[in-house]
Amino acid sequence: MGQPGQIAPPAGTPVGAASLVFRAGPLLCALRIEDVIETMRPLATHPLAGTPPFVSGICIMRGIPTLVVDVARLLGGASAPVGRFVAVRTERGPVAFAISTILDVRPVGATATAGHDALLGEASARLVSAVGTLDSEPVLVLRGMRLVPDEVWAAAADLAVAT
DSSP, X not given: OOOTTOOOOOTTOOOSEEEEEEEETTEEEEEEGGGEEEEESOOOOBOOTTOOTTEEEXXXXXXXXXXXXXXXXXXXXXOOOOOEEEEEOOTTSOEEEEESEEEEEEEEOEEEOTTOXXXXXXXXXXXXXXXXXXXXXXXXXXXXXXXXXXXXXXXXXXXXXXX
16 A cells, blocks of 8 residues: 555556565565575584574685574574575675575565564564565565674684684
8 A cells, every 4th residue: 555646556566676585484584686695505504602692603605704694593583494595795795594495586565664673672673674464474574784793793703814
């Protein structure tokens, strides 16, 4: 539904930005396609001391040490089986999102989460940019990267220098 004075798109026209739609445990999530570098099978991940519980560790992706974020743990608090990694573009380099399954690439319409930050929690509010629906199921639209604290990036850099 649009604002008064807006013209509605023709029936059957996809509304929303092209997004990679996936599951992270029981949650349905989406990433804007421009934030996605590639998808892949999970890579060997090495634990990284001193990081939040949602950081699974670090992997070597295309020769580059890369942080691995467990999206189900970040958003829901509990780990879920990991079936795929999604390499995500960030200002500080790629990050691997550990997810369950990839469902589709499709337009996802959603509204910004402003005002819902308290409901989402601190870590989730940094990651979730909007909430929408797909086939009557809630979908969390994730933002490229604001969830990894500076101290995690520093720990990853220290590990990369040590190896």
